[in-house]
Amino acid sequence: ILRYDILELATAVKPRCMKRLFEEGAEYVFYIDPDIVFFRPLEEALGMLGEGAMGVLTPHLLAPLPRDGALPDDRYILRSGVYNLGFLALSAGEESEALLDWWWGWLKTDCYRDPCKGVFVDQKWMDFAPVFWPQMGILRDETYNVAYWNLPQRDIERRGEVWYVNGRPMTFFHFSGFDPERPGILSKHQNRITIKPWMDLARLLKWYADTLKAHDYPTYARMPVLLPRFDNGVPVDPVVRRLFQEALEQGVSFADPLSTQGNGSFLEWLNERSPRDVSREGPPITRYLEQLYHMRSDVMRVYPDLFGEHRQGFIHWLFNTGRKEHDIHEAFLRPLDASPAPAPSYPGFNVASYLRTESGIGEAARGYVRALQRLRVPLVLNDVSDLAEVYRSEDESLNAPFAYDNPHPVNLICVNADQVPVFLQRMGEAYFKNRYNIGLWAWETPDFPEAWRDRFAYFDEIWVASDFEAEAIGLVSPIPVIKVPHVVEVPEVKGEKADFGLEGEFLFLFMYDFHSIAARKNPEAVIEAFSRAFHPDEPARLVLKSVNGEHHPEAMRALMGRAGDARITVMDRYLSALDRFKLMAACDAYVSLHRAEGFGLTIAEAMALGKPVIATDWSGNRDFMHVHNAFPVAYRLIRLEKAEGPYPEGTLWADPDIEDAAAKMRRVFDHPEEAKALGERAREAIRNSLSAEAVAQRIASRMEVIKQHIVKPGELPVEAVTDWRQRLRRTWHWGLGKAPPVVQPFLRRQGRRAKKLLKI
DSSP states (O other), rough: OHHHOOOHHHHHHHHHHHHHHHHEEEEEEEETTTTESSSSOOHHHHHHTTTTTTTOOOOSSSSSOOOOSSSSSSHHHHHOOOOOOTEEEESSHHHHHHHHHHHHHHHHHHOOGGGGGGEEEETTGGHHHHHHHTTEOOOTTSSSSBBBGGGGGOOOEETEEEETTTTOOOOEOOOOTTTOOTTTTOOOOOOHHHHHHSSHHHHHHHHHHHHHHHTTTTHHTTTTOOBBBBBSSOBHHHHHHHHHHHHHHHHHSSTTTOOOOOOOHHHHHSSSSSSSTTTTTSSSOOOHHHHHHHHHHHHHHOOOTTTTHHHHHHHHHHIIHHHTTOOGGGGGTGGTTTSSSOOOOOOEEEEEEETTTOOOHHHHHHHHHHHHHHHHOOOEEEOOOOOOOTTTOOOOOOOOOOOOOOOOSEEEEEEEEGGGGHHHHHGGGGGTTTTTEEEEOHHHHHHHHGGGGGGGGGSEEEEEESHHHHHHHTTTSSSOOEEEOOOOOOOOOOGGGGGGTTTEEEEEEEEEEEOHHHHHHHHHHHHHHHHHHHTTTTTEEEEEEEGGGGOOOOHHHHHHHHHHHEEEEEEESSOHHHHHHHHHHHHHEEEEEOSSOOOOOOHHHHHHTTEEEESSSGGGGGTTTTTTTTTTEEEEEOOSSSBBBBBBOEEEEEEEEHHHHHHHHHHHHHHHHHHHHHHHHHHHHHHHHHSSSHHHHHHHHHHHHGGOOOOOTTTTOGGGGGHHHHHHHHHHHHOOGOOOOOGHHHHHHHHHHHHHHHOH
8 A cells, every 4th residue: 555556556466366366266367457348259368278378468569650759659668568468368377376476576566657667567577478488378469459559550440230450350449548538539648549530439439438427437437546644644645655665675664654653653764864965954855855856857857956056946846836736745844844945045136128018028028037036036127118119018917016226236138139229228328337237139040140249248148048049149249148048838728719709610820920020920831831731611720810010011911912811810919918828728739930030939838838839940949849749840941032120131041841831730630639649748848948947947057157247346356357358359349430329438438447447
């Protein structure tokens, strides 16, 4: 009970039960999973036993599965075992007795689910059986153990009242992973096969679901599983069970593991400081907390140094998130005094940006504010939304006061490079004085404009959201360029197509802003791909959601000319933030055939909502989008033949392959369950890498460096001398005459100050 959960326990007792039946005189013993249905006698299996085989195993597969990204594949099967132990037959004899004794020897201690350690309950051990006992029979019959893992190789059909597999009467079907409340889905463990109503397989699944419900399945499904508890009422959770296993492996035993009386109890052992926590400083990382940490790969990625610099961050996650997600009993938090650990000491930030503006840079800035709040960094927010007057500024999601001063030692200025002179003119050079200045910049092509390079002189470092941006800007930057991804967190919303007048069709969605240059966003390519993918009579619709079309009338007219198809809806208006996410949640797939993206915020948001995404496989979105969680579209690189906005003639960007995009839109439409599974992987990927928690940890690591470079008025640390020499060289190299007039006085004063401090 302490060692295993209900599934592990149920599978661990197989060898003991089978041996008991042999001891009572059985000639043959069969183990059959409860989700198996027989359609004819086991003639082939009984024949093998009658001819001298000690037992019968059925392989998961009789031929390789395609290596195409769908699940299951051969590697997926390898992790759980070559043979499926939902069916096992043994005959009485010394060989079977020896096998059962060997099997039980392992299952009584190692019947748990941990494919990473090469263990999968009772099943994977049986890979050894045909090697250790050559008399073990392997039944390669396509009518046996038909299930989601081998259905790609087996055709199901019904002739009258008989079910057939590849033209032969089916022996038994294994409904592994099937939910009778969702009979249109074959199994929760696969995304390779999509059930269509006209398929005989759909009829089989419906029949099984109806049969279960007729035999009171809902009542049994709701029956609770009683969990063991310590004698003081503390429940035995999965963390406790795994640690009990570890204790036994280490030779640590307890007279009564569930007793908390006296010293040296199992509960007390769980709450001892981990032997690996050798620093003995700060709140203790107990055995329980360390095991919890190792059971959460996403938390491990965010806090890789558990016993060092990330100790406090992990404990902060534990109290703010982890305790709720894992329903952690307070008994396991008492070693931490049941109160959040004090946050690390970070310098305060002044965050300046378009904090109410409904734009990409505004949303990015708000995300960084949320990440800094997670770290409990002292913040002052300076809103300059009025400088972005071409955008609507009605986002109030920060729910925080704005200030005019910037008292903290670090400025985070989320304003693109081209707008830095405008920002400086508004805020004045005093805003930068005696501050560590960070610029958040976005750029979408490999070549950063030469005309903007004088802006580096105002900053100590630049933050960018992607590797693509880091490479483009880093190639010409004389100061550090640091990748700090955008925070991507979406609300829990339920999108209803009817709310937008779009019910009854499969929806493809693309969102963009005309201010972001329509030629780069490339909506015409989405229209063309959609038109090639679907016939006019198919229930598919493309929704083009845009804003600011009225400011770009020529581009808007061109779009409407291309979007004349009745199956295409153009929606050019602002929505509230909540309604925008509802629309995204209502769609069935998201498409972006962009030519270039610095990051790809709407792509990431759609993935965070669990949507299958079809997007150009180039530029910033490649940081988080790949073949395992999306449908990347092929492309070729081309040069711009004429300037488009800030992108001059000759700019390099992508030309997405329309045929490839159309094929992938078709695939999502034809295989919705596969697309849904891919969307769930996308949701997990975004949550792991782009949550406020994950981005906060990146910022925390960078702040350890920033703290060393914060300059007090009149002081300049020795380690900063090189930085200031570089800043002087930048100013002299570019020449003041190349800088905008508004910033020339600022650059002269910076140069005089550096000369004085460095005595040069």
